[in-house]
Amino acid sequence: KQEVTQIPAALSVPEGENLVLNCSFTDSAIYNLQWFRQDPGKGLTSLLLIQSSQREQTSGRLNASLDKSSGRSTLYIAASQPGDSATYLCAAISPPGGGSNYKLTFGKGTLLTVNP
Amino acid sequence: DAEITQSPRHKITETGRQVTLACHQTWNHNNMFWYRQDLGHGLRLIHYSYGVQDTNKGEVSDGYSVSRSNTEDLPLTLESAASSQTSVYFCASSRTVTGGTDTQYFGPGTRLTVL
Numbered sequence: 160k161q162e163v164t165q166i167p168a169a170l171s172v173p174e175g176e177n178l179v180l181n182c183s184f185t186d187s188a189i190y191n192l193q194w195f196r197q198d199p200g201k202g203l204t205s206l207l208l209i210q211s212s213q214r215e216q217t218s219g220r221l222n223a224s225l226d227k228s229s230g231r232s233t234l235y236i237a238a239s240q241p242g243d244s245a246t247y248l249c250a251a252i253s254p255p256g257g258g259s260n261y262k263l264t265f266g267k268g269t270l271l272t273v274n275p
Numbered sequence: 276d277a278e279i280t281q282s283p284r285h286k287i288t289e290t291g292r293q294v295t296l297a298c299h300q301t302w303n304h305n306n307m308f309w310y311r312q313d314l315g316h317g318l319r320l321i322h323y324s325y326g327v328q329d330t331n332k333g334e335v336s337d338g339y340s341v342s343r344s345n346t347e348d349l350p351l352t353l354e355s356a357a358s359s360q361t362s363v364y365f366c367a368s369s370r371t372v373t374g375g376t377d378t379q380y381f382g383p384g385t386r387l388t389v390l
Contacts, residue, residue, distance in 0.1 A: 193280075193378065202365060203381040248318070250379075262333070263308075263379060267317035 161186045163251050165266035172239055173274050179232040180269045182249035187227045191252040193263065194223050194234050196245045203248065207234070239273045246270050276301045281366050289390055290355055294353040298366030306369045307349040308379065311334075311362040316324065318365065325371070339366040356389045363387075380381050 160187055162185045180267050183193070191210055195203040207216045207223040208233070216223040222235040249262040289295050298307065309321040320333030322341040330341050338360060340352045351390040353360055366382040 177364075195381075198382075202314075202383045203367075205378045205380065208378050228306040250318075262320060262323065263318075265310075 161189075161251055161253065161264040163249060163264050165247075165249060165269050167269060169210050169270040169272075170205070170265070171274065173271040174239060174241060175241050176238050176273075177235070180236070180247050180249075180271070182232040182234070183186055184232075184251040185266040186229045186251070186262075187230050189251045189253065190271065192223075192225050192232050193250045193252060194221075194232075195248045195250065197248060197268070198275055199243050206247075236271075239271075241275050243273050244271055279380055280364060281327075282322065283385060284383065285386045287388045287390065288356050288357060289320065290358060292356050294363055294387065295367075296351045296353075296358050297385070298349050298351065298365050298382060299347055300368040300380075300382075301347065301368075302368055304368035304370045304380075305345060305346070306371060306379075307343070308367040308369075309339070309349065309351045309354055310367065311360075312364045312365060312384075313362050318328065321351065321364075322349075330353040358389050361387060361389045381388075 164183045165212040166181045193208045194206045196206050197203050209216045211227040220237040225232045246268040248266045253262045282297045286299040305326050308323040310318045312318045321339050324330050338371045364385045367379045369379040371376045
């Protein structure tokens with residue numbers, strides 16, 4: 160059974176700092192890995208999707224990397240801003256087959272606070 | 276613009292009542308999912324569907340049912356609501372692409388309280 164862990168559970172940083180959020184998964188046979196952002200009382204917004212054949216994806220100030228062999232992914236946020244404050248979740252996507260096609264297993268998230 | 280909507284956004288019900296939460300997407304996605312989100316547990320998969328007439332149980336499916344009669348809708352039914360089902364429920368959808376799946380898009384959520 161896939162298990163996804165995110166460390167730290169909460170992080171508070173001053174504005175402008177570069178930061179890294181960590182995600183680890185127990186079953187390296189994933190298909191994709193996805194990072195989401197969740198604002199309080201809102202749904203999830205997809206940030207980056209990394210295919211298993213890729214090592215990283217970039218979108219603006221965000222960069223996500225994937226190392227399947229070690230079961231780890233990181234989300235790097237450059238020059239953090241107060242508007243980046245939210246909960247960040249990673250999800251491992253199961254490969255096809257076995258009745259679990261495309262199923263996401265989520266971590267519990269990292270609550271990020273960026274202080275002005 | 277294509278979107279995914281959920282209704283109602285908030286619901287209060289009593290123990291033992293049947294409740295149905297609606298999910299409607301205009302992306303024309305094959306895959307649809309229902310999750311619940313609870314403090315300390317994160318997001319957990321309840322049921323999912325890969326197309327019309329297809330439904331599958333997730334890790335926390337007891338007490339819930341779904342049916343898929345068309346591409347756009349996947350209603351979630353709580354057969355007899357229990358206090359343990361108080362939670363925030365999210366619907367999501369994704370398309371199937373060659374050799375895999377695409378990004379999952381999430382609805383805004385339904386906050387359900389069972390008294």
